[in-house]
Every structure is written in C-alpha cells, then in structure tokens.
Amino acid sequence: MSSQGRDGWDVGSDDSVQHEGGFRSRMDITTERGGPRYGELNEEIRRMMDLARYACPEPDETGELVDAIRELNSRLEQVQTDEWQTPAGTRIDLPARGNIALPPYEISKAGDDGVIADVTFRPFHLGGNKAVHGGHVAVAFDDLGGMASALRVSGITRTAYLTVTYKSLTPLNTPLAMHTWVDNLDGRKAFVKGTLYDGERLCAELDALFIALKPGQP
Numbered sequence: 001m002s003s004q005g006r007d008g009w010d011v012g013s014d015d016s017v018q019h020e021g022g023f024r025s026r027m028d029i030t031t032e033r034g035g036p037r038y039g040e041l042n043e044e045i046r047r048m049m050d051l052a053r054y055a056c057p058e059p060d061e062t063g064e065l066v067d068a069i070r071e072l073n074s075r076l077e078q079v080q081t082d083e084w085q086t087p088a089g090t091r092i093d094l095p096a097r098g099n100i101a102l103p104p105y106e107i108s109k110a111g112d113d114g115v116i117a118d119v120t121f122r123p124f125h126l127g128g129n130k131a132v133h134g135g136h137v138a139v140a141f142d143d144l145g146g147m148a149s150a151l152r153v154s155g156i157t158r159t160a161y162l163t164v165t166y167k168s169l170t171p172l173n174t175p176l177a178m179h180t181w182v183d184n185l186d187g188r189k190a191f192v193k194g195t196l197y198d199g200e201r202l203c204a205e206l207d208a209l210f211i212a213l214k215p216g217q218p
Contacts, residue, residue, distance in 0.1 A: 034087035039094045046100055050123040096143070103140045105178065114181030115148045119196070121172050132170040134204075138162065140178060141194050141206040148180040149190035149210035157190060157210040170196065170203040180206060188212040 034041070057065060091098030096105050103125060109116040119140050127133030142162055149157040170176070180194035194206030 029092050030087065030090050031093040033085075034091065034098070038087055038091060038098065042094060042098055042100055046104070046122060046124070049100075053124045053126060101139075102143050103136055105140065105144070110147065110151060112152045112154075112182075114179060115144050115151070117144055117178050119176045119178045120174065121170065121176070123172060126172060129169075130172055132172055134164065134166055134170075137166070137170055137196065137204050138164045141180065141196070141204070141208070144178055145180045145192045145194055145206055145208050146210055148182055148194075149192050149212075152182040152185060152190055153188075153212040156213045158213060160189075160209040160211050162206070162208040165205045165207070167202045167204055168198075171198055174198060176203065188214075 055065075087098050088101075089097050089099045096102040103119055103121050105117040105119040107115060107117045121132040121136060121140075125132050125136040127136075141164055142159055145162070146157055146159060177197045178194065179197075180192055182190045183193040184191040188211050190210045190212065192206065192208040192210055194208070195202060196204040196206075
C-alpha cells in the first residue's frame with residue numbers, strides 16, 4: 001500500500017508499474033482485488049448515493065449524518081492506494097467493472113465489432129421529473145464508446161469529442177440497451193457511433209471520436 005497524499009486520496013503511483021502514457025500498458029483484469037465482498041461495498045455505496053439524492057433530514061439529523069459519514073471517510077482513508085492498484089475499473093465480475101463513478105452496466109457482448117450492455121440508471125442519476133440527467137447518459141456513452149474503440153484498435157484511446165443527441169427521456173430504474181461500435185477507422189482515429197434504447201424507443205444517440213495513443217503518450 002502506498003503512502004497517503006493530501007487528504008488521503010492523491011496517493012502517488014508506483015513507478016514500478018508499467019504505464020502507457022497516462023494508462024497501463026495493459027489492463028490488470030481481476031476478480032479478486034478488494035476481496036469477495038468488494039461488490040457488496042460497491043452496492044452499499046451506490047445505495048447511499050441513491051438515498052442521499054432524495055434525503056431531507058432534520059437539522060439535528062444532518063449533524064448526526066455528517067459525523068457518521070466522516071467516520072466512514074476516515075476508515076476509507078486508511079485503505080487508499082493509487083489509481084493503478086484500486087479494484088475500481090478492473091473488477092470485470094462487477095457492474096461497470098466495479099467503478100462507482102459510472103452508471104452500473106452489465107456487458108453482454110464486447111469485441112472489435114462493438115459493445116452491447118444493459119445499463120440501469122439509479123435514483124442518484126436523476127435529472128428531473130423521473131428522467132436521467134443527460135450528463136450521466138454521456139458518461140455511460142464515453143465509457144462504453146471508449147471500450148469499443150479500444151477493442152477495435154487493440155490499444156488505449158482517449159476521447160477527442162463526444163456528442164450526444166437526446167431523442168426522448170431516459171427513464172430511471174429501467175434496464176436499457178446501450179450499443180457502441182466503431183463506424184469508421186482512419187489511422188489512429190476511431191469514429192464511434194452509439195445508441196441507447198428503452199425497449200424499442202430510442203433515448204439517445206452517440207457520435208464520437210476517440211484517438212489511439214502513441215507509446216508513452218499521456
């Protein structure tokens with residue numbers, strides 16, 4: 001475990017780990033890091049985010065909640081590592097690879113011809129009037145669009161631009177079908193398309209460009 005940095009979160013990376021620019025040269029896929037109950041931890045944190053989104057405590061209750069969350073944060077501070085060692089983003093057995101920063105999704109197909117996933121936006125992702133915030137839709141498209149481009153180029157890519165066209169309201173608490181694929185590959189440029197459906201109803205479309213990184217490029 002690396003030594004803690006400022007506020008316990010910006011822990012310096014281990015220089016012995018090989019990175020490709022700002023990324024690993026290869027993804028260290030795991031189903032063990034964080035232990036067998038790491039998925040439960042993820043789910044409880046997601047549930048806390050959902051509950052906090054709609055919470056309206058009384059003033060004295062707010063103080064009690066602040067103390068309880070500070071205690072939890074102090075405990076989490078003791079188990080910090082760097083971005084290369086954290087289970088978040090590499091636990092392929094968990095929704096969204098164990099990354100709570102992403103809307104939870106389950107991949108049903110992934111290859112050089114594209115990615116298909118079931119995405120469920122939770123109460124935390126509320127925009128208004130029971131619909132998903134458009135920014136969370138974009139985050140899901142960015143992650144799964146990046147995955148489609150990386151699989152197609154067999155390497156690391158970064159987002160150059162990402163445009164989401166919203167066709168209809170995206171519902172909360174509903175399994176949705178997201179599909180991303182490389183529509184055109186021009187050298188290092190991967191032009192990615194994507195769709196998000198609620199049944200037969202189109203919720204949103206993606207038009208994006210991802211760039212394959214050169215060796216050592218951040």
